[in-house]
Amino acid sequence: MPKLDTSLIAGLPPFEGLQREELAQVLSSARSLRFAREAAIFEQEAEAHSFFVLLDGYVRVVRTTPEGEQVIVRYISEGEVFGIAAALGRTTYPATAIAAVDCVVLAWPSALWPELSARFPLIGVNTYKTVGNRLQDAHTRVVEMSTEQVEQRVAHALLRLVRQTGRQTDEGIEIDFPITRQDIAEMTGATLHTVSRLLSAWEEQEIVRSGRKRVIVRDPHRLVLKAESREDG
Amino acid sequence: MPKLDTSLIAGLPPFEGLQREELAQVLSSARSLRFAREAAIFEQEAEAHSFFVLLDGYVRVVRTTPEGEQVIVRYISEGEVFGIAAALGRTTYPATAIAAVDCVVLAWPSALWPELSARFPLIGVNTYKTVGNRLQDAHTRVVEMSTEQVEQRVAHALLRLVRQTGRQTDEGIEIDFPITRQDIAEMTGATLHTVSRLLSAWEEQEIVRSGRKRVIVRDPHRLVLKAESREDG
DNA sequence: CCGCCACTTTGCGCGAGCGCAAGTTTCCGG
């Protein structure tokens, strides 16, 4: 196994505040792994053998119902931890993680979490802060699903993706990974048909520009209006 | 301030595994507080000065949208921690906590969390396990809201409340605190009208029995059927 | 370079559940 360099993780949120020497120690028990686009990094219900930090790419976290319907729980961006079942006292993964593009991840054995978080308390603090934010996000989503129309929810979802992964282009801000109408539907509790209709309408109004697995937001401000008001702006 | 007895918290999940002497130390920095029915224990957006353990009663955790709509995030039962913003790196409460009945709580200053969780690692482990479960629950709810009809969601909500707080009576299992149609609506993303209609229909079918602020489940099994199948059983 | 498949678009009809409105019951405070 090649020695991993501390520069890989220096500056990443989970390791914020650690010394170079400490980073090296943390890295010494990590493996680096690659996953091809659409490959599963871990599967729902499987034993949680590892936890991960995403070094490069994007990861889609998906829950599947007993009836086979899928819901996208969230997207993971570079520098985020994921699959941290161990830190939360679980022994199995509650969802499936799929590489949305070719990805590079670091993996630690779950069994190492207690030792690691004890030796480097900052890692624990940073991780639990992340968990707190995700709990927040999840509740926000419950509130949205309870109180908003589909149009508002889709607008909110796009705005969140733009904020999280937006890449400036000459046409507007583009979501930085391939995303289908079906994906957006699974994030918002709508059908791909309704999402397609909404995107078409917004394209008409020059708010977005979209194509096969691509979405570009041209006018974020007007999209915010869609997200906030019930009537048609 | 009266000295608090270790028997108050011995055996509660957050303090699982601690020695009597340790319990005493933990208690020494706690205050005991009472809240009358419908009183606010803390408010959304307010500075998170304390975190809490519920000794007696039930607490309703509510999020309010900018538009003034309310969503019930969860109910807290005896022995659960709540208001743990500090442990998740937040400085304000993300929701409002209301005593659903007269309540007794223990409160610790938020500033004490780092010290407390460092001195008694088990408290941290237990608390983060709870957080993990709540994150799970929140995601489960998102999935339900995305994939289920209102009838199924209401059935699921009732079953969860029965499991969490059910009290056996001669008529069936009763939800152990006053709960209105409006409350159930705010848990499920429905209107109180629809909830009322559902409860009436179920009363007709002798699945539940309900009155002013009361719900009794007479036939949990048939309610499970309602929760699981799309058509009318 | 071309064929195919995954992805997308669009039309049409319908039904779950909301919004509104009016009336009833229950409980609590005085």
Place this chain on the structure above:
DNA sequence: CCGGAAACTTGCGCTCGCGCAAAGTGGCGG
């Protein structure tokens, strides 16, 4: 014991978004 407000019930019409169906379109693999 009584008055009023809070909680609950029920009816009716409408609309948002789904379900189904069918026809485009772009891009990748062979």
